[in-house]
Amino acid sequence: MTETAPRPTLEAVAARAGVSRATVSRVVNGAAGVRESLVEKVRRAVEELGYVPNQAARSLVTRRHDAVAVVVAEPETRVFADPYFALQLRGISKELTAHDNQLVLLLTEGREDHARVARYLAGGHVDGALVFSLHLHDPLPGLIRQAGVPTVFGGRPGWDDTAGAGAVYVDSDNRGGARAAVRHLTELGRTRIAHITGPLDQTSAADRLAGYRDAGPDPDPALVARGDFTPAGGERAMRELLDQCPRLDAVFAANDLTAAGALRVLRERGRRVPDDVAVVGFDDMLQVAEQTDPPLTTVRQDIEEMGRLMARLLLGGLDRGAAGEVSGDLPAGAASGAAAGAGPAGVVLPTTLVRRASA
Amino acid sequence: MTETAPRPTLEAVAARAGVSRATVSRVVNGAAGVRESLVEKVRRAVEELGYVPNQAARSLVTRRHDAVAVVVAEPETRVFADPYFALQLRGISKELTAHDNQLVLLLTEGREDHARVARYLAGGHVDGALVFSLHLHDPLPGLIRQAGVPTVFGGRPGWDDTAGAGAVYVDSDNRGGARAAVRHLTELGRTRIAHITGPLDQTSAADRLAGYRDAGPDPDPALVARGDFTPAGGERAMRELLDQCPRLDAVFAANDLTAAGALRVLRERGRRVPDDVAVVGFDDMLQVAEQTDPPLTTVRQDIEEMGRLMARLLLGGLDRGAAGEVSGDLPAGAASGAAAGAGPAGVVLPTTLVRRASA
Structure with missing residues (x-):
C-alpha cells in the first residue's frame, strides 16, 4: 500500500488561517454568512496545506456525494460478456460525467451478494442508484427500498403495483417491437414463425413473448422455445425447435445474441437464411447484428439512450428533491406516465425495425 | 425514484429499547462493555424496526466500510472492450466476495475525471483502492496519495523511486516473458524478428520492449513499430512494418489483441503464418489466442491471479493495519521484495511460453 504523508486536518487549516474550526467548516461547506476576508484566509490555508475536506463529514451538511451507484442484477461475468450492459453503462457514464457525478459500479458474483450491495447503498456513499436487469x-428492489436511496430502474419492474408504488423506470416498447418483428415476417409470407424467448422472469422477455403472441399467426406451442439472452441459449433452443417443427420457416429471437446462436445452428443444419428460414432479432447491437452471417434484421432499441435517460431522471429528481417525478426533456417519441394510482411511473422509448439480409 | 417509508433512526431504536442513544450506538458498533440484557433489548428493537445502521456514522467508529474501490486508468469504453480488464476484475471480484467486501468500480470517461475519482476515494467511502493500467x-497516483487511502497497484508504477516510496504492486515478469518469446523465434531459425510495442507510457509495454531488445538478434530500428494494445493498432503497425521491412520473418506482438490485428494484415498481404512469418503474442487470453487463425503462440501471464493477489494483499494489509507490507501466501514462483530503501515493493508473477500454431 502507498505510504502516505499524514493528511492535513481541519484543525491544521484553522491554525494556519488563524480562525476557528467552525469557521473553516462553514467555508469548506459553502455556508453563507462568513466574512469575505476570513473566507480568503481559509481558502489560502486549504491550498497551502493541500487539505481535502472529508466528504463523509461534509456530506452530513450538504447531503450530496455527487456519486451515483449502478447495480446490474447479474453476476459480473455476464456484465462483461454481454455488450448490452456496456452500452447502457456508456450512456449512464456520459450523463453522469457531464454533471461531474462519479459512476460507482457495484459488482457482484451473484444474487447472494445483493444484501451486501443494499448495505453499501444504505451506507451513505451515493446520492442515488440506477438498477437494471431485475428478475422476478x-x-x-425490496432491499433497495429499505436502504432508502432514490432509485431509477432500467426496464419495467415486475413486482405488483403496491410494492412498486412510486418506482420510476425507463423501458423500451418491447411488446410493440415484437409485434412489428412478427408482422414483418408475416408480410414476407411466412406462416410457421417460431419464437426463442429470453429468461421469462424478466419483463423485457415476457413482454416480447406477449408481442409475438399478439401478432403470431400460428398458436402452436411447439413453436416457442425458451432461451436466456445468450448465444449458447439460442443454439440450444434452435436445435429444439428444428427437432420439434422441422417445417418452421421463420424465427423471431428475443435478442441479437440469441439470434446469432440460432443462425449458427441453422447453417450447421443446412438451412439457408433467409430463403428457408427468415430470422429477426431484437436490440440492434451493431457489433452483433452487423457481424452475423447474414447480417441480422432486428428490432432496434436505443440502449445507450436508455442509460442516459435513467441518469438524467435520477439527477433531475435529486435536484428537485422530489421522488417519483418524471418530466423534463424526454426524447422524441418517448411515452411517459404513471399508471393511475399506485403503479410505477415509466418512460417507454420507441423501437423500430431495421432491415438487413436475414429477413 | 422509489418512494420510501421513513427510515428508522437511532433515536427510535433507543426509545423502543428503553435505553440511551449511546447504548444503542455502542451495541450497533459492536463495542465491548455493554450488559448482555441491554444488548438483547437493543437487538430486539433493531429487528422490530428494521433499523439499518448508517454506515457513514458507524464507520467513524469502526473505520471499516468492507468496500474496496477499483480504478482502471482508462476510459470506460476501453474497460469494456478489452477482455484483459474483465479477467483482472474477475480475480478481484472473487477475492473480495470471499471476504464479504463490496467491489466498487469507479468508471471514468478519461483522465480529466481522475480528480473526481480521487475525491471519491478521499471521501471515506472505501477502505482501500486497487489501481491499474497506470500511464506515465x-x-x-499523486492524487491517490493525497487522498490517503491504502492502495495496491496492478503493474509496476512508472514514477521515480522517491514518489513511489512504500507503493505495493503486483506485476508479471514482462521482460523475462518477452525474452522467452524472442528466444523461441530465434530457435525456429528466424533472423529478422520485428516487434509491435504497446503504449510505451506503460511499464508493461516498456518492459516487453526491453526484453525484446535483450534477446533480439537484429538491432534494426525499422523492425520496431508502435502499437497500443488494440487490434486496430496491431493492424496499423503490421502494415508499417511490412512496408519498411518486407523481408521480416517473425513478429513478437506486445499483446494478443495486437497479434490478432497483425495476423489479419499478414493474411490480407498473402503471407503464410507461420511459414513466411512466425507470430508470438503476450497474455494468453483464451478467447483471443485460441480463436485466431492460426491459433496463437503466446506468453502466458495469469491475469485473473494478478487481480486476486492485488485484492489479497490489500485486505491483508488492512487487517494488519500495516501499509506496504508484502507477505502471506504468495503463489508458487512469485518473486517478492522491496528494492532496498525507497523503491516500491512488488510481487512479480512468472510468465510461460504457450505453443500453438503461429510460431
Missing part, C-alpha cells in the same frame, strides 16, 4: 422474485 | 505522467 429478486429481493434486490 | 498520470496525476492519479
Whole structure:
C-alpha cells in the first residue's frame, strides 16, 4: 500500500488561517454568512496545506456525494460478456460525467451478494442508484427500498403495483417491437414463425413473448422455445425447435445474441437464411447484428439512450428533491406516465425495425 | 425514484429499547462493555424496526466500510472492450466476495475525471483502492496519495523511486516473458524478428520492449513499430512494418489483441503464418489466442491471479493495519521484495511460453 504523508486536518487549516474550526467548516461547506476576508484566509490555508475536506463529514451538511451507484442484477461475468450492459453503462457514464457525478459500479458474483450491495447503498456513499436487469422474485428492489436511496430502474419492474408504488423506470416498447418483428415476417409470407424467448422472469422477455403472441399467426406451442439472452441459449433452443417443427420457416429471437446462436445452428443444419428460414432479432447491437452471417434484421432499441435517460431522471429528481417525478426533456417519441394510482411511473422509448439480409 | 417509508433512526431504536442513544450506538458498533440484557433489548428493537445502521456514522467508529474501490486508468469504453480488464476484475471480484467486501468500480470517461475519482476515494467511502493500467505522467497516483487511502497497484508504477516510496504492486515478469518469446523465434531459425510495442507510457509495454531488445538478434530500428494494445493498432503497425521491412520473418506482438490485428494484415498481404512469418503474442487470453487463425503462440501471464493477489494483499494489509507490507501466501514462483530503501515493493508473477500454431 502507498505510504502516505499524514493528511492535513481541519484543525491544521484553522491554525494556519488563524480562525476557528467552525469557521473553516462553514467555508469548506459553502455556508453563507462568513466574512469575505476570513473566507480568503481559509481558502489560502486549504491550498497551502493541500487539505481535502472529508466528504463523509461534509456530506452530513450538504447531503450530496455527487456519486451515483449502478447495480446490474447479474453476476459480473455476464456484465462483461454481454455488450448490452456496456452500452447502457456508456450512456449512464456520459450523463453522469457531464454533471461531474462519479459512476460507482457495484459488482457482484451473484444474487447472494445483493444484501451486501443494499448495505453499501444504505451506507451513505451515493446520492442515488440506477438498477437494471431485475428478475422476478429478486429481493434486490425490496432491499433497495429499505436502504432508502432514490432509485431509477432500467426496464419495467415486475413486482405488483403496491410494492412498486412510486418506482420510476425507463423501458423500451418491447411488446410493440415484437409485434412489428412478427408482422414483418408475416408480410414476407411466412406462416410457421417460431419464437426463442429470453429468461421469462424478466419483463423485457415476457413482454416480447406477449408481442409475438399478439401478432403470431400460428398458436402452436411447439413453436416457442425458451432461451436466456445468450448465444449458447439460442443454439440450444434452435436445435429444439428444428427437432420439434422441422417445417418452421421463420424465427423471431428475443435478442441479437440469441439470434446469432440460432443462425449458427441453422447453417450447421443446412438451412439457408433467409430463403428457408427468415430470422429477426431484437436490440440492434451493431457489433452483433452487423457481424452475423447474414447480417441480422432486428428490432432496434436505443440502449445507450436508455442509460442516459435513467441518469438524467435520477439527477433531475435529486435536484428537485422530489421522488417519483418524471418530466423534463424526454426524447422524441418517448411515452411517459404513471399508471393511475399506485403503479410505477415509466418512460417507454420507441423501437423500430431495421432491415438487413436475414429477413 | 422509489418512494420510501421513513427510515428508522437511532433515536427510535433507543426509545423502543428503553435505553440511551449511546447504548444503542455502542451495541450497533459492536463495542465491548455493554450488559448482555441491554444488548438483547437493543437487538430486539433493531429487528422490530428494521433499523439499518448508517454506515457513514458507524464507520467513524469502526473505520471499516468492507468496500474496496477499483480504478482502471482508462476510459470506460476501453474497460469494456478489452477482455484483459474483465479477467483482472474477475480475480478481484472473487477475492473480495470471499471476504464479504463490496467491489466498487469507479468508471471514468478519461483522465480529466481522475480528480473526481480521487475525491471519491478521499471521501471515506472505501477502505482501500486497487489501481491499474497506470500511464506515465498520470496525476492519479499523486492524487491517490493525497487522498490517503491504502492502495495496491496492478503493474509496476512508472514514477521515480522517491514518489513511489512504500507503493505495493503486483506485476508479471514482462521482460523475462518477452525474452522467452524472442528466444523461441530465434530457435525456429528466424533472423529478422520485428516487434509491435504497446503504449510505451506503460511499464508493461516498456518492459516487453526491453526484453525484446535483450534477446533480439537484429538491432534494426525499422523492425520496431508502435502499437497500443488494440487490434486496430496491431493492424496499423503490421502494415508499417511490412512496408519498411518486407523481408521480416517473425513478429513478437506486445499483446494478443495486437497479434490478432497483425495476423489479419499478414493474411490480407498473402503471407503464410507461420511459414513466411512466425507470430508470438503476450497474455494468453483464451478467447483471443485460441480463436485466431492460426491459433496463437503466446506468453502466458495469469491475469485473473494478478487481480486476486492485488485484492489479497490489500485486505491483508488492512487487517494488519500495516501499509506496504508484502507477505502471506504468495503463489508458487512469485518473486517478492522491496528494492532496498525507497523503491516500491512488488510481487512479480512468472510468465510461460504457450505453443500453438503461429510460431
